[in-house]
Amino acid sequence: MNLHFRWISVLALALLASSCVRGVQLKEHREQLVTELDELLEPALRCDYEYEIAQAQANTEFALYSMLHGRYMQTRRHITEASDNFQYLRAELDLRPECWSDYVEVPPAPPCSAENLEVDCNHPNCSEHPQCGPCTVFNPEVDCDHPNCQDNHGCAACGQYTDWVDCAEPSCMDDERCAPCTEYSGVIDCEHPNCSDRLECEPCTEFNPDIDCDHPNCADEPSCVQVVVEDTLVVVTDDRIEINEQINFETASATIAGARSFEILDHVADALLSRESMTVRVEGHTDNVGRAAYNRTLSQSRAESVRNYLLSRGIDGSRMEAVGFGPDRPIDDNSTESGRAANRRVEFHILSH
Amino acid sequence: MVITSFVRRVVDLLGARGVLLGVAALCVVGQLASCGPIVSTQMISDARRSVDRASSRDGAEHAIYEYTLATLYLDKAREEWAYNRYQKARDYARLAQRYAEEALLRMEQGLGPGEAGQEDGR
Numbered sequence: 001m002n003l004h005f006r007w008i009s010v011l012a013l014a015l016l017a018s019s020c021v022r023g024v025q026l027k028e029h030r031e032q033l034v035t036e037l038d039e040l041l042e043p044a045l046r047c048d049y050e051y052e053i054a055q056a057q058a059n060t061e062f063a064l065y066s067m068l069h070g071r072y073m074q075t076r077r078h079i080t081e082a083s084d085n086f087q088y089l090r091a092e093l094d095l096r097p098e099c100w101s102d103y104v105e106v107p108p109a110p111p112c113s114a115e116n117l118e119v120d121c122n123h124p125n126c127s128e129h130p131q132c133g134p135c136t137v138f139n140p141e142v143d144c145d146h147p148n149c150q151d152n153h154g155c156a157a158c159g160q161y162t163d164w165v166d167c168a169e170p171s172c173m174d175d176e177r178c179a180p181c182t183e184y185s186g187v188i189d190c191e192h193p194n195c196s197d198r199l200e201c202e203p204c205t206e207f208n209p210d211i212d213c214d215h216p217n218c219a220d221e222p223s224c225v226q227v228v229v230e231d232t233l234v235v236v237t238d239d240r241i242e243i244n245e246q247i248n249f250e251t252a253s254a255t256i257a258g259a260r261s262f263e264i265l266d267h268v269a270d271a272l273l274s275r276e277s278m279t280v281r282v283e284g285h286t287d288n289v290g291r292a293a294y295n296r297t298l299s300q301s302r303a304e305s306v307r308n309y310l311l312s313r314g315i316d317g318s319r320m321e322a323v324g325f326g327p328d329r330p331i332d333d334n335s336t337e338s339g340r341a342a343n344r345r346v347e348f349h350i351l352s353h
Numbered sequence: 354m355v356i357t358s359f360v361r362r363v364v365d366l367l368g369a370r371g372v373l374l375g376v377a378a379l380c381v382v383g384q385l386a387s388c389g390p391i392v393s394t395q396m397i398s399d400a401r402r403s404v405d406r407a408s409s410r411d412g413a414e415h416a417i418y419e420y421t422l423a424t425l426y427l428d429k430a431r432e433e434w435a436y437n438r439y440q441k442a443r444d445y446a447r448l449a450q451r452y453a454e455e456a457l458l459r460m461e462q463g464l465g466p467g468e469a470g471q472e473d474g475r
Binding site for chain 2: 050053061
C-alpha cells in the first residue's frame with residue numbers, strides 16, 4: 001500500500017514539474033508572438049499582407065486567451081499557427097525592404113552627365129553611354145572620335161605603327177604624302193611619293209628608248225646639247241640640214257680645206273647621229289666658170305668627199321647619197337664674184353626623217 | 354402529498370415572509386444564471402449581422418485586414434459559446450463587431466488598413 005502511494009506521489013510530482021516546464025516554454029512563446037506582432041503589423045499592412053497579418057494577430061490573441069485559462073493543448077495549437085503565420089510574413093517582408101518603416105528610398109541616380117561636366121564612365125548611369133562602351137560597341141565602324149578608340153590601330157596617326165605611309169589607312173587620308181602628285185605644290189615635285197610614276201620624274205630614256213630632247217630630264221643628254229650647238233652652225237629644218245658657213249675645198253680639188261670646214265661637218269655628223277632614221281642627200285654645186293662637164297665631175301667628187309668624211313664619223317653609208325650637180329642649180333648670179341661664191345657650195349637635203 | 358407536507362414544514366420554519374424572500378432570491382439567482390447565454394447569444398447575433406453587412410459590401414476585398422479579423426473573432430465567439438464559455442464568447446463577439454464596423458468605416462471613407470480603428474479612437 002505504501003509502495004503504491006510512493007509511486008503515485010512520484011508520478012504526480014513528475015507531471016507537476018513537466019507542466020511547469022511546458023508552462024514556462026509557452027509563456028516564452030507567447031512573449032515572442034507579441035513581439036513579432038508588434039514588429040510585423042505595420043510593415044505587413046503597408047505592403048498588403050492584410051490577410052496574413054490578420055490571421056497571425058487572431059492566432060496570437062487566441063493563444064494568449066487559451067494560456068490564460070490553462071488550456072495548454074489549445075495554446076500550443078494557436079502558437080504553432082501564429083508562428084507559421086509570422087514566419088511566412090517575415091520571409092515575404094525580408095524580400096521587400098520598402099515595407100519597413102526604416103526603409104529610406106534611395107533617390108534615383110542622376111542622369112549620367114548631370115553632375116559630371118564630362119562623362120564619368122564609373123558613374124552607375126553611364127554604363128550605357130556611348131562614350132563608355134568599347135570602341136566599336138556602339139559604332140559599327142571604328143569612330144576615331146570615340147574616346148575609347150584612341151588606341152585603336154585604325155585611329156593611330158598616319159605611319160605611327162608602320163615605317164611607311166599606308167594611304168588606305170583612315171588616318172592617312174589627309175596626309176600630304178597620300179595626296180595626288182600636284183595637289184599641294186601645283187608643280188610636279190619628283191620628291192613627292194605620288195609623283196614617282198610621272199613621266200617628268202623618270203630618267204631620260206627609261207620609258208623612251210630614243211632620247212627625247214623634249215623630256216625634261218634629257219637636257220643634259222649629249223645629243224640634246226648638240227641640238228643647241230646647231231643653233232650656231234647647223235640648223236635642221238624640215239627638208240635640209242642648213243649650214244651657216246661654207247665648206248671649203250682646195251682649188252680644183254675635192255680635198256676639204258680648213259679646220260672650220262671640218263668643224264661644220266662634225267656638227268652635221270652629230271645631227272645625223274642623234275637622228276638615226278634620217279637619210280640625206282649630199283649635193284655638190286659649182287659656179288659656171290670652166291667647162292660644165294668638168295664642174296659636174298668636180299662637184300660630184302666634193303660631195304663624195306663630204307660623204308666619206310661623214311662615214312668616217314660613224315654615219316651609216318646607206319643613210320647618205322652624194323650627187324654633184326655642177327653649175328646646173330645656181331642660187332645666185334654667176335656674173336658677180338659674190339654670186340659665184342654663193343653658187344660654189346655643199347648642201348644637205350633631207351630625204352626622210 | 355410529500356411536497357405539500359415539505360412546503361408546510363418550510364413555511365412553519367421560515368414564516369411566510371421568509372418563504373417569499375427565499376422565492377425571490379431563487380428567482381434572482383435563476384435569472385442571473387440564464388443571463389449569460391442570452392446576452393452572449395444576442396452579442397454574437399449582432400456581430401454576425403455586422404460581419405454580414407461588411408461582407409455584402411465586399412469587405413473581403415476592400416478591407417481585408419478588418420474583415421478577416423472580424424470573421425475569425427466571430428468564429429471564435431461561436432466556438433466559445435458552444436463550450437459554454439459565455440464571457441469569452443461575449444468578448445470575441447465584441448471584437449468581431451468592432452472589426453466588422455471598422456471594415457465598413459474603412460470602405461466608406463477609403464481609409465488604409467488599420468486606419469479605421471485609429472479614426473474612431475479605439
